Amino acid sequence: MKKESIKKILTTNLRRWFELLKDNELELLQEIRMRTGKPLIIRMNNEEYFLFEDKLVKDSKNAYIVSDKDLRETMEFISNYSLYAFEDELRNGYITVDGGHRVGITGKVVVENNKVKTIKNISCINIRISHQVKGCSNKILPYIVEDKKVLHTLIISPPRCGKTTLLRDIVRQLSNGCKDFNGFTIGVVDERSEIGGCYRGIPQNDLGIRTDILDGCPKTEGMLMLIRSMSPEVIAVDEIGSNGDIEAIDYVINTGCKIICTVHGASLNEVKNKPILEKLIKKNIIERFIVLESKNGIGDVKKIYDVNNKIIAIVVDK
Numbered sequence: 001m002k003k004e005s006i007k008k009i010l011t012t013n014l015r016r017w018f019e020l021l022k023d024n025e026l027e028l029l030q031e032i033r034m035r036t037g038k039p040l041i042i043r044m045n046n047e048e049y050f051l052f053e054d055k056l057v058k059d060s061k062n063a064y065i066v067s068d069k070d071l072r073e074t075m076e077f078i079s080n081y082s083l084y085a086f087e088d089e090l091r092n093g094y095i096t097v098d099g100g101h102r103v104g105i106t107g108k109v110v111v112e113n114n115k116v117k118t119i120k121n122i123s124c125i126n127i128r129i130s131h132q133v134k135g136c137s138n139k140i141l142p143y144i145v146e147d148k149k150v151l152h153t154l155i156i157s158p159p160r161c162g163k164t165t166l167l168r169d170i171v172r173q174l175s176n177g178c179k180d181f182n183g184f185t186i187g188v189v190d191e192r193s194e195i196g197g198c199y200r201g202i203p204q205n206d207l208g209i210r211t212d213i214l215d216g217c218p219k220t221e222g223m224l225m226l227i228r229s230m231s232p233e234v235i236a237v238d239e240i241g242s243n244g245d246i247e248a249i250d251y252v253i254n255t256g257c258k259i260i261c262t263v264h265g266a267s268l269n270e271v272k273n274k275p276i277l278e279k280l281i282k283k284n285i286i287e288r289f290i291v292l293e294s295k296n297g298i299g300d301v302k303k304i305y306d307v308n309n310k311i312i313a314i315v316v317d318k
Helices: 002-007 012-019 023-028 068-079 083-090 163-176 219-229 243-254 268-272 275-282
Strands: 029-035 041-044 047-052 055-057 094-096 102-112 115-128 153-157 186-190 211-215 234-237 258-264 288-293 301-305 311-316
Touching: 002 012, 023 029, 029 068, 068 083, 068 115, 083 094, 083 115, 153 163, 153 268, 163 186, 163 211, 163 234, 163 258, 163 288, 186 219, 211 219, 219 234, 219 243, 243 258, 243 275, 268 275
Parallel strands: 153 258, 153 288, 186 211, 186 234, 234 258
Antiparallel strands: 029 041, 029 115, 041 047, 047 055, 094 102, 102 115, 288 301, 301 311
């Protein structure tokens, strides 16, 4: 299903290469980036490749060059020949397609009344492949569920270390429950459509049986909306960072709801030194800090800190 959902938005020239991918290679595929007049760039397993005669190579010499036709046809396939119908999504710079894959877009931005109306004259398309790794949070869960209660948790991670993938699986497992704890009612604010990967309002990723999702909703407003309307026991959000986010988290916590969120950062110390996040951390509200590292790939080492910023575990994935 994943292969078909990606294949149907690729042009004929790219489909030939894509059809040759084996299942294990497909699981390593991260991005397909197309820039007009530039070599096609394919990111797989955190490495960059170019396309030469339907084969992936490391050298850009003689690599496949993306044409205007490639971009035009790709956008036609993505929008089902009705780009106007996706104008609301284009304002955000991306479109989510069947399978939960997110297509980032750049080009001429049309502004109306100081707000982005749409994007035209598209010059770059970046297809980000959605991956769900079920079970990737198995070793983490015992540290964020204590006495059958969820602890306020902050996941800290550099780019491309799997923080959203980890958050997604934590949500799924907390929502479904297991022999060690009952399932929790969870609200997810998915501002960039990455956690659930919603397509036409339906999550393409499995977020569990007790999860409600606000897709494409700003985090600050979304957290408040969920508290007022859905009575969640846990709220999950990706990439906090604004004053509004911190104020909303304060509100969520004061209602008795638990929070699980992520933030960009290379270490706990780096995050503590960010003025906005410092306010949250100094209050000793966050009970677990999970720090992802990229020493040997995508988030294979996870340091877990307690509320006092002391390491309580180092989890190594093998």
